[in-house]
Amino acid sequence: MIEIRDLHKYFGTLHVLKGINLDVQKGEVLSVIGASGSGKSTLLYCINGLEPIQDGKVVVDETDVHAKGTDINKLRQKLGMVFQQWNSFPHLTALENVALAPRIVKGKSKADARDIAAQQLSHVGLGEKLDAYPGALSGGQQQRLAIARALAMEPEYMLFDEATSALDPELVGEVLETMRMLAEEGMTMICVTHEMGFARDVSDRVAFFHQGVMEEIGPPEQIFGNAQSEHTRKFLANVR
Amino acid sequence: MQPTVTFFSGFNINDLWFLGEAALRTMWISLLSISIGTVIGAIFGWILYEGKLAATLTVAPILDIFRSVPLIIQLVLFYNFAPIIGLNLDPFASGVVILTIYTASLVANVARGGIEAVGTPMRRAARSLGMTYWQDLRHVVLPIGGRAVFPAWVGVALGVMKDSALVSVLGYVELLKASQILITRTQEPFLILTLAGAFYFALSYPISRYAAALEKRWAQ
Amino acid sequence: MFDYNFHWRPVMKSLPDLIDAAFLTLQVAVLAMIIGIVIGLCLALIRLHLKGPLYWLASTWVEVARNTPALFQLFFFGFGLGAFGLHLSPYLIVLTGLSFNCAGYLAENFRGGFQALPDTQLRASRSLGMTAWQAYTRVVIPQVFRIVYHPITNQMVWAVLMSSLGMLVGFRELSGETQFFASRTFRIFEYFAITAVIYYVIVKIILAASRLLAIRLFRY
Numbered sequence: 001m002i003e004i005r006d007l008h009k010y011f012g013t014l015h016v017l018k019g020i021n022l023d024v025q026k027g028e029v030l031s032v033i034g035a036s037g038s039g040k041s042t043l044l045y046c047i048n049g050l051e052p053i054q055d056g057k058v059v060v061d062e063t064d065v066h067a068k069g070t071d072i073n074k075l076r077q078k079l080g081m082v083f084q085q086w087n088s089f090p091h092l093t094a095l096e097n098v099a100l101a102p103r104i105v106k107g108k109s110k111a112d113a114r115d116i117a118a119q120q121l122s123h124v125g126l127g128e129k130l131d132a133y134p135g136a137l138s139g140g141q142q143q144r145l146a147i148a149r150a151l152a153m154e155p156e157y158m159l160f161d162e163a164t165s166a167l168d169p170e171l172v173g174e175v176l177e178t179m180r181m182l183a184e185e186g187m188t189m190i191c192v193t194h195e196m197g198f199a200r201d202v203s204d205r206v207a208f209f210h211q212g213v214m215e216e217i218g219p220p221e222q223i224f225g226n227a228q229s230e231h232t233r234k235f236l237a238n239v240r
Numbered sequence: 241m242q243p244t245v246t247f248f249s250g251f252n253i254n255d256l257w258f259l260g261e262a263a264l265r266t267m268w269i270s271l272l273s274i275s276i277g278t279v280i281g282a283i284f285g286w287i288l289y290e291g292k293l294a295a296t297l298t299v300a301p302i303l304d305i306f307r308s309v310p311l312i313i314q315l316v317l318f319y320n321f322a323p324i325i326g327l328n329l330d331p332f333a334s335g336v337v338i339l340t341i342y343t344a345s346l347v348a349n350v351a352r353g354g355i356e357a358v359g360t361p362m363r364r365a366a367r368s369l370g371m372t373y374w375q376d377l378r379h380v381v382l383p384i385g386g387r388a389v390f391p392a393w394v395g396v397a398l399g400v401m402k403d404s405a406l407v408s409v410l411g412y413v414e415l416l417k418a419s420q421i422l423i424t425r426t427q428e429p430f431l432i433l434t435l436a437g438a439f440y441f442a443l444s445y446p447i448s449r450y451a452a453a454l455e456k457r458w459a460q
Numbered sequence: 461m462f463d464y465n466f467h468w469r470p471v472m473k474s475l476p477d478l479i480d481a482a483f484l485t486l487q488v489a490v491l492a493m494i495i496g497i498v499i500g501l502c503l504a505l506i507r508l509h510l511k512g513p514l515y516w517l518a519s520t521w522v523e524v525a526r527n528t529p530a531l532f533q534l535f536f537f538g539f540g541l542g543a544f545g546l547h548l549s550p551y552l553i554v555l556t557g558l559s560f561n562c563a564g565y566l567a568e569n570f571r572g573g574f575q576a577l578p579d580t581q582l583r584a585s586r587s588l589g590m591t592a593w594q595a596y597t598r599v600v601i602p603q604v605f606r607i608v609y610h611p612i613t614n615q616m617v618w619a620v621l622m623s624s625l626g627m628l629v630g631f632r633e634l635s636g637e638t639q640f641f642a643s644r645t646f647r648i649f650e651y652f653a654i655t656a657v658i659y660y661v662i663v664k665i666i667l668a669a670s671r672l673l674a675i676r677l678f679r680y
Contacts, residue, residue, distance in 0.1 A: 050583055076589040087584035090680055091602050100598060101588035133680035146584075153588060308617075308663040309656045310624035313635060317656060320649040324464040402529040409628065416531055423539060430543035433536055437528045444527035 001025055001061060002047060002157065002190075008055035009042055016042050018212040019056065024190060026156075029183045031199035031220075032192045034209035035235060040192045041084075043209075044159045047190070048079040060157070077105065080150030084162040086142040088134035088149075094121060095130040098149045106153070113152075120148040124178050140171030144178050151182075158182065160191040196239060200224050208232045251426045259432070262418030263439050269414065270401040273336050277343025277400070278393070284344055285351020286377075299348075306345035312406045314338050319410050335407035339400060346396045353392070354385030387458060394451035398444050415439060471650045474641050481637035482658050488555055488626070488633060489619040495555075496562025496619075497612070501601070503563060504570035518567070525564020530622050533557045538629045550631035558619055565618075569611040573604035606678055613670040617663050624659070634658060 002024040009017035016039045024030050032040045045051040047058055049065045049072045058065040063075055089097050098117035102108045108116070121127055124144040134142050143163060150158060160179065164172045176198050183189060183202050193199055199206050200220045207217040208229065216229045227233045284303060287295050306314065319334045329337070358381050366380040367373075408417035419436040423429045506518040525533065534557035537548060548556065577600060585595035605612075627635035634655060642651040 048587055050586060073586075073589045073591055076587060079587070081584075081587040083580060083584060083587075085578070085580050087578075087580050089581070089584075089599055089603075091606065091678075092680075101590060104594050104598060105589045135680050149588065305660060308621075308660045310621040310635065310659055312624050312627065313638075313652055313656050313659060316639075317649065317652045320652065324649065398527075402527075405529040405531045406625075408531075416529065416535065420535070428543075429539040433532070433540045437524070437532050437536070440528045440532060441524065445523060448527060 003059040004043075004047070004056070005059070006056035007043075007046060007053060007058060009039070009046055009051065010054050016212050017046070017053075020214055022207065022214065022217070024157075024188065026188050027186050028205065029187075029189045029203045030191070031203040031206045032190065032209060033194070033196070033199055033206060033223075033235070038209040039212040040209045041161050044081065044161050044190065044192055047159060048076050048081055050081075073105065077153050078156045080153060080155035080158045082143070082146050082150055082158070082160045082163045084166050086139065086146040086166070088137075088142045088145050090134050093131050093133055094126060094137070094145050097134065097145060098152045101149065102152050116152050117148070120152045121145070123151065124148045125174070138171060139167045140174045143167065143171075143175045147175075147178055147182075157188045157190070160189065160193065162192050162194065165194055194239070196224070196236070208235065210235070251422070251428050251431060255422055255426065255432075256435075258422065259415065259418055259435060259439075262413055262415045265412070266401075266404055266414040266416075266439075267443075269332065269335055269339065269407060269412070270404045273339035273343055273404070274397045274400050276336075277340040278347050278397075280340065281344035281347025282351045284348035285353075286355065288348055288352045289355045303345040303348050306342050311338070311342055311403050312409055314342065315406060315409055331407065331410035331412040334410055335404070335412055339404060339407070342403070343396065343400050346399070347393065350389045350392045350396060351385075354389035355381055356385075357388035358385045391451040391455040394447060398448055402440060402444065466650060467647050468650055470641075470645045470647055471654050474651075475654070477641070478634065478637060478655065478658060481632060481634045482662060484632070484637075485620060485623050485626075485634040486662065488551070488558065489616065489623050492555055492558035492562050492619050492623075493612075493616050495559040496566050496615070499559065499563035500566030501570055503567035504574060507567070507571060508574055521560075522564045522567045525561050526568065530557065530561050531625050531628065533561055534625050534629055550626065550629055550636075553629045554623060554626040554631045554633070557625075558622055561622065562615055562619055565615055566608075566612065569608045569615070570604060573607040574600070576607055577603055609670075609674060609678070613667065616666055616670070620662055620666065621659070 002022075004020050004022040007017050007020040008015070018039075020043065032043065034040050042051060046053050047060070047065065049070075053066050057067075060075060060078065063070055065072070065075060088094075089100070092100060095114060095117050098120055099110075099113040102116050103110060103113040118127070118130060121130060124147050126141060126144055126148065129137060129141065129145075134145065137145065147158075147163075163179065164175050167175065172195070176195060179189070179191065179198070180202050191198070191203070203220055205217055206220050206223040208215045208223060208227075208231070210229075210231045216223065216227060216232050218228075222228070223232060224236065227236065284299060287299055291299065315335065315338050318338050319329070319331065322329045322334060362384070363376055363380060366376040371379065404414060405416040408414055408420070411417075413421070415436050419432045422432050426432070503518045503522055506514050507522070510518075534553060537556045537560070538553045541548065581599055581603065582595055585599045586592070590598070623633055624635035626633045627639050630636065632640060638651050638655040642648040645651070
């Protein structure tokens with residue numbers, strides 16, 4: 001379970017998260033929507049400790065992410081993350097991309113790491129591309145590679161940071177399909193997304209962020225059918 | 241009474257003058273070689289760009305030799321080769337000849353890069369306005385291409401300035417040779433080398449920083 | 461044709477010695493490059509991530525290496541350090557001088573490489589639970605090496621050419637050995653001509669080897 005309590009985040013003097021309170025249960029799929037600059041991506045970075053926070057706390061399975069004694073590298077193995085720019089490692093083949101972290105972070109043997117990697121790559125439909133370098137893959141394939149790379153660490157949570165925003169429109173579908181598959185398998189997911197269709201059909205709850213504040217959170221039917229907040233309705237009217 | 245004392249005398253004000261004069265010689269030989277070498281190099285660069293196949297087979301490999309053999313070897317070789325063909329050149333003249341060719345071989349590549357940086361569409365546009373070939377070269381290629389490679393050219397020029405220290409191998413008393421002479425006499429290597437190094441640094445550092453700043457500004 | 465008789469026989473006789481000296485040249489250049497790469501990486505990382513005394517030390521190193529003549533640097537490690545009672549052997553003078561110089565130039569190349577690499581690569585690595593050290597050694601530095609591969613090759617060529625300065629500090633690498641033979645036989649031109657050819661061949665071999673290595677290393 002991820003518990004976020006009164007989280008404040010500043011970039012210099014810019015107050016980007018203004019006291020966020022949020023719980024995400026095991027097995028839940030949460031979509032986070034909102035205009036760019038509303039702080040939703042920053043939230044993900046704070047959850048896995050890639051950004052320091054100024055106030056409040058983030059607790060993942062009873063471990064305080066930002067506490068001094070926390071082994072952040074160990075904690076991050078639980079929190080798979082997929083970025084907007086897919087960030088595949090260009091100097092490694094698809095298989096090596098996925099096998100690297102299990103080998104050097106988890107200390108798996110070379111053979112085990114390769115088995116895990118091959119398995120995860122087939123899982124996301126890249127079973128044919130094991131020896132391809134990322135440069136030879138399409139954006140959609142690279143993003144699925146990034147998903148496989150995160151899954152190979154056997155995370156308990158997956159954080160998606162606008163995983164489809166940087167993709168050409170015709171490649172969005174295959175990545176969303178992969179994410180939908182993960183959701184159906186019961187993975188706990190927090191998806192920052194601009195894909196309203198995905199948010200409505202796949203998530204258990206949808207959170208709407210506006211200028212560093214979580215304006216509204218609820219089941220998709222509420223957000224998309226009967227939003228309580230003026231800002232939410234305005235935002236949704238504009239994106240449609 | 242004590243001749244050794246006068247021989248190993250300490251560093252004095254005359255020595256500073258001696259170093260200053262040598263520094264001027266470093267600047268003079270550099271300035272001369274860099275200016276002539278840049279002009280010749282620019283012409284070679286243009287030949288490399290326009291000549292395509294013929295130039296690639298002739299000029300390019302010759303220029304390449306000057307970039308693939310240590311400058312010090314080139315200097316000694318030329319200084320000893322000139323008398324063979326009946327030229328009696330002093331160390332200064334030999335130094336200028338080799339430093340000039342060396343500069344030209346480096347500038348040629350820079351200049352070609354500059355012309356390539358302008359790009360065919362822009363040159364077609366210039367020609368479509370009725371400019372002649374030379375007008376295009378003078379008013380379009382030179383300002384645009386020159387700007388693109390100016391920082392690289394500064395790098396070459398500063399490199400030649402520093403490499404001019406090697407002419408000392410022929411006996412030309414530029415700054416480093418003068419330092420060496422003084423060190424032998426005064427036995428104050430640290431002080432004298434620091435002075436010499438500071439001179440090079442004071443000349444090279446501001447210019448290289450200026451070029452870097454220009455590059456940054458032009459890149460925007 | 462000329463009023464000069466070329467004598468190639470003594471040169472040919474000492475060719476084996478010259479080849480041996482060429483290997484010494486290569487050895488000192490390769491060692492200087494290895495030391496230069498390690499130190500250059502550290503200098504670049506210090507300049508990118510640290511402040512305070514270490515930053516100033518690294519910056520001074522880089523700027524002095526780049527803005528003073530290589531010969532000055534060699535002299536400094538030669539008799540400059542003598543002022544502190546530290547007398548290095550000719551071999552060590554050339555090795556330390558070249559390493560100092562290479563580290564300074566490579567540091568700037570590495571800095572450019574680190575800056576060219578998107579920092580999202582580091583983030584992605586850390587998000588997988590890698591430590592900073594693992595992320596740098598497994599993901600960041602291998603990619604930076606590809607970005608700076610060409611500059612490193614050039615620096616290797618420079619190191620070979622620069623090692624010829626050993627001649628001026630009494631080190632008998634290829635140039636020093638050549639001068640030794642030349643001054644004994646007075647066939648200065650012939651000796652230095654052959655040596656020029658040897659340097660040219662070494663440089664071409666390095667460039668060819670670098671190209672072959674690149675094909676093996678960078679399959680992406």
